Amino acid sequence: MAVMFSVIFYTVLAVAAFYFILLQPVLKQQRQRKKAVRELQIGDEVVTTGGIIAEVKDVQTPTDSPTELILEIAPGIHVRALTDAVERRLTTLEPTSEETLETIATSVSKVNDPHA
Template identity: 30%
Template sequence: MQGGGAQLIFPLLLILIFYFFIIRPQMKRQKDHQAMVDAIRRGDQVITQGGLIGKVQKVKDEGEIEVEIAQGVTVRVVKSTITQVVNKTEPAKK
């Protein structure tokens, strides 16, 4: 009878380890990324998954933003592909 209890504890212990070391941190990263994406505003400097760095010109409701990657060159980017917000405010002009 004791062998059956030990066989049940091991899979439960394995599930707990997976939850605390893999699933829970991944859910926290997803939540943090969604909060960062939701907080993107005009003038923020962002980096996309493709490695483009640019300044947000317009935030659209459809999950898109317009990013200026060079003077006069604006591209539409899906918000969820933003990996990092570099500067939250516009830099001071000299």
């Protein structure tokens, strides 16, 4: 009886270890990827699973079919893609404030003119 309990205990322990060490990180990464894709907005740059870098121009979410993206892969060239085709988001472009631009300009001028 004790031997059978021991075998069952170690089997359950091995399965739990497998889940937490190998499976859980993969599932967490998948959840993060799906969340990032769900939050795509017009203007975001994405990389598709085929390695194409494109800008999101439109997001269409019909009720009876998967979400589609209209991607611009070159100026004036648009393609339709499913969200499953998006590998990751590159960046979200954020407007730069005037204060930040002035700080950058001041820093650059100091580097270019060491006597200032």
